[in-house]
Amino acid sequence: MIVDGYFIAGAIVCALALILGVVAAVIRDHPDDYALLAVAAVELALVVYAVAAAVRQAGGEAVSGEPWEFWGYVITALLIPPIAFWWAVTDKTRWSNVVLAAAGITVFVMLYRMEQIWDGALPA
Amino acid sequence: MSSNTPPTNIPKAEAGREDRAARAAGRNSGLGRIIIAVYGVFALSSTARAGYQVLTEFEQAPLAYTLSAFAAVVYIVATLALASKKPGSWAVSLAAVLIELAGVLVVGILGLLIPEHFAHPAVWTQFGSGYGYVPLLLPLVGLWWLYRHRP
Numbered sequence A: 001m002i003v004d005g006y007f008i009a010g011a012i013v014c015a016l017a018l019i020l021g022v023v024a025a026v027i028r029d030h031p032d033d034y035a036l037l038a039v040a041a042v043e044l045a046l047v048v049y050a051v052a053a054a055v056r057q058a059g060g061e062a063v064s065g066e067p068w069e070f071w072g073y074v075i076t077a078l079l080i081p082p083i084a085f086w087w088a089v090t091d092k093t094r095w096s097n098v099v100l101a102a103a104g105i106t107v108f109v110m111l112y113r114m115e116q117i118w119d120g121a122l123p124a
Numbered sequence B: 001m002s003s004n005t006p007p008t009n010i011p012k013a014e015a016g017r018e019d020r021a022a023r024a025a026g027r028n029s030g031l032g033r034i035i036i037a038v039y040g041v042f043a044l045s046s047t048a049r050a051g052y053q054v055l056t057e058f059e060q061a062p063l064a065y066t067l068s069a070f071a072a073v074v075y076i077v078a079t080l081a082l083a084s085k086k087p088g089s090w091a092v093s094l095a096a097v098l099i100e101l102a103g104v105l106v107v108g109i110l111g112l113l114i115p116e117h118f119a120h121p122a123v124w125t126q127f128g129s130g131y132g133y134v135p136l137l138l139p140l141v142g143l144w145w146l147y148r149h150r151p
Helices: A005-027 A033-058 A067-090 A095-119 B012-028 B031-060 B062-083 B089-113 B125-131 B134-148
Strands: none
Touching (some): A005 A033, A005 A095, B031 B062, B031 B134, B089 B125, B125 B134
């Protein structure tokens, strides 16, 4: 099965958040605006992914793994960008950029697991 | 030129004290906050795991699971002490982190010497290899951080 376009789009946004967070941690001593925007974009991508998944699964598209596990990952992943955002707003140091970068890579790993559960197309 | 330098009213000793105050205050922010968060995750997960082990399969490996429960308590104390701004919290943090380092080393070594008592894995088993050696690295980072922010 071909890997889902939603997954690829989400992975690109997560990679962007990771790169911007790491660069910002090096060149800024406060949370960087673009790193914050990238993490907001990750949340937006997750919302689109979740809505599309709900529509497709409600329309009868099969999930190869356990649906409850898939939705567990969706809900947990949706919590991560807001937590990272709150972290950066309440701790205005260089290290908040590292937290924003970590949010990007964490959500990517969870998207990867969601995709595995959904279509089994990705290697474990 | 010396007449142009602004007069400084702060004696050197006092400036040093302010430095130290700033250093101690920064303990809970920046990297310190990340360290606290990682300790918090370990406190939660090791408590859940130790609680499950002690309640369901304690007699299979009493020594390993007692140490597992002890590790959970140490992580909880370390998390709270590191996050606290109270005067004595630095010393409590230091004690908890030192006990944690000793624990992960002792359990790791005991696992090599008497493996039959440590066949059931827990957080400190094999120097924390089940958790990517984070249990071994975390107290070292914690000690360095506490040294940087000593009162």
